[in-house]
Structures are given as C-alpha cells and as structure tokens.
Amino acid sequence: MLRLRCLVGVAVVLVAVGCTDDVETPIYEFGLFPEVAHTGFNPNATFKVMFGTGASDPKWSIDDPSIATIAPSAPPKVPRATVKSSSFALVTATKAGETTVTMTSGGKTLTARLVVKAYTDDQLAAGKARYDTESTDPVRKSCASCHAKEGGVDHSPLKMAGFDDATVLNVIQEATYPASGTTRSATSAFAPTGPMEFTGHKWNLTEPEKDGILAHLRSLPLGGL
Numbered sequence: 001m002l003r004l005r006c007l008v009g010v011a012v013v014l015v016a017v018g019c020t021d022d023v024e025t026p027i028y029e030f031g032l033f034p035e036v037a038h039t040g041f042n043p044n045a046t047f048k049v050m051f052g053t054g055a056s057d058p059k060w061s062i063d064d065p066s067i068a069t070i071a072p073s074a075p076p077k078v079p080r081a082t083v084k085s086s087s088f089a090l091v092t093a094t095k096a097g098e099t100t101v102t103m104t105s106g107g108k109t110l111t112a113r114l115v116v117k118a119y120t121d122d123q124l125a126a127g128k129a130r131y132d133t134e135s136t137d138p139v140r141k142s143c144a145s146c147h148a149k150e151g152g153v154d155h156s157p158l159k160m161a162g163f164d165d166a167t168v169l170n171v172i173q174e175a176t177y178p179a180s181g182t183t184r185s186a187t188s189a190f191a192p193t194g195p196m197e198f199t200g201h202k203w204n205l206t207e208p209e210k211d212g213i214l215a216h217l218r219s220l221p222l223g224g225l
C-alpha cells in the first residue's frame with residue numbers, strides 16, 4: 001500500500017515536470033511567434049491572434065492595415081506560465097486576406113504572415129452548435145464537455161493560431177499533429193508533433209461542421225483578452 005502511494009506520488013511529479021517542459025516555459029530569444037498566424041473574419045464576430053517576441057521594446061506594424069489592426073498588449077493570462085519576459089501584440093482581423101506583420105527592435109526587423117479567412121454566419125453557427133451540443137453518439141461528444149470545464153485544455157487562438165486548418169482538423173479528427181513541427185504557440189514552447197497522448201481524440205465532424213468548428217475555435221477569446 002505504502003509502495004503504491006509512493007509510485008503514484010512519483011507519477012504525479014513526473015507529469016508535472018513533463019508539462020512544464022513541454023508547454024509552459026517560453027524559450028524566446030529575439031524571435032517572433034507564431035511565424036504564420038491563421039485567423040478569420042466575420043462582421044458579427046471578433047477574431048484575434050497574439051504575436052509574441054523576446055525582443056526588447058518592439059515596434060509593431062501591419063503591411064495592409066485594411067486586413068487587421070495591431071496593438072501592443074498586456075501579457076495574456078496563461079495558467080502556470082511565465083510570460084513576463086516576453087512582449088506581445090494583439091491583432092484584430094478587419095477583412096479577409098493575407099498580409100505581413102512586422103516587428104522592429106534595436107534596428108532589427110522580423111516578419112510573420114497573417115492569414116485571414118472569411119467565415120459566414122452559418123459556418124459560425126454550425127461550429128458553435130457542434131461544439132456545445134451533447135450527443136449520445138460517442139464520437140460526437142460535445143467539445144464543451146471537456147474543453148469548457150474548469151482546467152479544460154486550451155485550444156483558443158493563443159495556442160492554435162499558428163496551425164493551419166488541415167493541422168487543426170487532424171488534431172480534432174485523427175488525434176495527431178504533423179510528424180514535424182513548423183510553428184508554435186505565441187506564448188510558450190508549445191510545438192507538438194506526431195500523435196497526441198489522448199489517442200481517443202477522434203471526433204466526428206460533418207462536412208459543413210469542418211469549417212464551422214475552425215470558425216468557432218478561431219473566434220474564441222484568448223488569454224483573458
């Protein structure tokens with residue numbers, strides 16, 4: 001009995017250490033993250049993404065200011081993460097299209113791409129319904145039943161904006177990230193590759209629900225902002 005308790009104790013410590021290493025320690029140097037941010041636009045919803053940098057006193061701009069606005073931001077609230085050594089900017093989409101985000105610091109310039117996709121009211125509604133609606137079908141459980149509860153895994157744009165549509169859909173339907181990572185979160189070293197630990201994360205989406213769920217996830221509030 002005593003031995004079992006010890007093992008459980010060790011297991012808990014290992015999990016905690018694992019989490020810290022994987023997702024909670026920002027490892028910025030001069031970089032600008034994410035390299036590509038995916039978001040959406042719909043006149044009746046708000047789509048925001050966060051860019052982060054370890055550079056000091058950054059100045060931010062957007063090549064095509066008709067596609068999005070950019071403003072320096074307070075650090076987002078990320079549970080258990082240390083983000084105070086980084087600087088952030090919040091981008092709000094104002095039109096569909098693609099443009100470049102530029103960050104300048106100490107005479108050096110870094111750029112990232114911003115991809116804004118148009119979503120219809122129907123797509124947003126289909127995504128919200130799939131997200132919230134309980135079902136007795138085991139592969140159509142409501143996303144909210146896990147993600148909206150206290151301590152649910154964050155999948156807001158804070159974490160997912162760096163991933164393109166196909167990658168996010170594979171995470172939802174096939175429980176896997178691509179074999180090699182090309183991007184990461186704006187707020188942490190989160191750069192997952194390969195199958196997720198939760199191998200049962202294989203949820204059914206109808207054809208219209210695919211764009212719908214992307215629209216819903218990309219329009220969620222992020223980091224308390």
Ligand code: HEC
Nearest residue numbers: 141142143146147153154155171172196197198201203213
């Ligand atoms: C039974 C609980 C459960 C349900 C239902 C569920 N998820 Fe998840 N989801 C998780 C867990 C746990 C993770 C983290 C898995 C891992 O990293 O191994 C996750 C991860 C994710 C991620 C990636 C975030 C990350 O940290 O890698 C996204 C995006 C996501 N879920 C979206 C959805 C959507 C959309 C639905 C509904 C169609 C859904 N989930 C349904 C529990 C759930």
